[in-house]
Amino acid sequence: MKRTIRVYNQVFRIEKTVYSIQGINLPQPVSYRQMAFFIGTLLVMIVLNAFPPVNMIDLFLVKFVGIPFLVAWFFTRKTLDGKAPHRFIARYIEHKLSNHQFARYKNLEKGKKYRYDGVIAYRIHAGGDPE
Numbered sequence: 092m093k094r095t096i097r098v099y100n101q102v103f104r105i106e107k108t109v110y111s112i113q114g115i116n117l118p119q120p121v122s123y124r125q126m127a128f129f130i131g132t133l134l135v136m137i138v139l140n141a142f143p144p145v146n147m148i149d150l151f152l153v154k155f156v157g158i159p160f161l162v163a164w165f166f167t168r169k170t171l172d173g174k175a176p177h178r179f180i181a182r183y184i185e186h187k188l189s190n191h192q193f194a195r196y197k198n199l200e201k202g203k204k205y206r207y208d209g210v211i212a213y214r215i216h217a218g219g220d221p222e
Contacts, residue, residue: 106122106123106124107122107123108120108121108122108123109121109122109123109126122167124167125163125164125167126163128159128162128163128166128167129159129160129162129163130159132158132159132162132163133155133159136154136155136158136159137155140154
């Protein structure tokens with residue numbers, strides 16, 4: 092018999108927040124995680140600014156404020172398949188680079204093709220046409 096033990100660690104895990112920098116109040120509180128994504132993307136944009144596709148864009152605010160802001164917002168607020176986007180992307184790349192072939196989450200033997208042999212059922216409405 093399985094028993095579920097409830098753990099309330101997430102309730103007591105409060106994310107640290109920055110409200111001002113050097114005495115200048117921020118318009119909205121920012122978490123350390125959001126700051127890390129913003130600064131990391133800003134550094135990437137500074138490096139990419141030396142290469143042709145990015146250095147042709149003359150909009151300073153778009154390159155060094157807009158893009159880092161959007162990346163920080165996306166990576167801290169959105170989820171892909173219930174996971175943080177950076178973890179989802181890492182797992183997706185790991186899956187694509189693995190040399191295993193799977194069918195219904197089981198390994199396939201080398202050279203053996205998987206074929207589904209089953210009956211496909213359709214729900215027929217009053218008019219007789221399937222959806």
